[in-house]
Amino acid sequence: MSSLSRELVFLILQFLDEEKFKETVHKLEQESGFFFNMKYFEDQVRAGEWEEVEKYLSGFTKVDDNRYSMKIFFEIRKQKYLEALDKKDRERAVEILTKDLKVFSSFNEELFKEVTQLLTLDNLRENEQLSKYGDAKSARNIMIMELKKLIEANPLFRDKLTFPAFKAARLRTLINQR
8 A cells, every 4th residue: 555545544443543433443443454553552452352452463473474473373362361261161162272272273283272171171270380370351451561572573564653744634624625
């Protein structure tokens, strides 16, 4: 896409944000892939909106793009799995394991086995590595810090984490100049 088109998308994003078209802003961010809104992403993770988290992320990267992307998706899906186990929702946990986490088994069979074995525990904290697992909220906050580092290190997100500086209402100003 040309730099003019890119700049126009940024102006539209700014306008939509100023006019409080929140869902539309994030949809355009995702569809254009020009700007990854870390605050929005963090808010969705904190809220446990896993479907939206992955959908938004997919506008910028796919699971198998690189090792950073793989780790990002793995951490999100693992958290979703741990929360299902913590709620004693075995059916949901098995579904997450087979639909979401299975894709990672070919990359690290041993880790996948360990994650699968968590199903046999009455309390996931019986696992030595998860003995300090608090609640979903604190686990999500810890995960956000890890995800942020992975995203910032991922070359696919280079130049997509900062929004260009425009004067307020720049698009409106440009349109009114004609």
